[in-house]
Amino acid sequence: MIINAIVTDIEGTTTDIAFVKDVLFPYAFEQLPDYVRQHVTDPDVAAQLDATRQEMGQPQADLEVVITQLLYWIDIDEKVTPLKTLQGMLWSHGYKNGDFTAHLYADVAPALHHWAAEGKALYVYSSGSVQAQKLLFAHTPVGDLTPLFRGYFDTRMGHKRDADAYRNIAQVIALPAEQILFLSDVAEELDAARSAGWRTLQLVRPGTEPCAGHLTVQAFNEIAF
Known part of the structure; x- marks a missing residue:
């Protein structure tokens, strides 16, 4: 793909x-x-x-x-x-204030750096505000990762379980839906993205149950194109 x-x-x-x-x-x-x-x-x-x-x-x-x-x-x-x-x-x-540092799974940053170096356009879509997203990725244990991302999306695009939200994001990204891959742990979000024509992968982290109908990986370093 x-x-x-x-x-x-x-x-x-x-x-x-x-x-x-x-x-x-x-x-x-x-x-x-x-x-x-x-x-x-x-x-x-x-x-x-x-x-x-x-x-x-x-x-x-x-x-x-x-x-x-x-x-x-x-x-x-x-x-x-x-x-x-x-x-x-x-x-x-x-x-x-240094009250806390963002958590990041160890496999995430190397994969993001690799994908960015390959020319993949990287984005975030979360129910947290764009400001909160940027703060999290700016304060990880491995440093500021925000330069790797080209954009951030939150609930202003629509609900994450609504296919229209993904259609709205695809318009902003300006790429065909089938060229966009969505990574999430939530089945309903993946379903909505797929309904909008996106490719999907479920991250099955500790405590996450695999869902039917979507390819699954346990870490970013298992993702291959």
């Missing part, structure tokens, strides 16, 4: 799910209330608070009600764009 672009998921694919669930999410949950209260007049934060009110259907909701809603969304891992944007702001603070 001819693959000219590779789009990778993050959680469960390049990065241990435990890092997101046990480090990033609890950090955001703990820090968000005070951060929002202290930065409520900052234009970037205010814009996301207004977007949260719109998502809630309560355009006049006061700040504490909005904070309660955001914490609830974190607790249930709701894929809501204003929450993801605010989380990215919080994680930026955490990375820069």
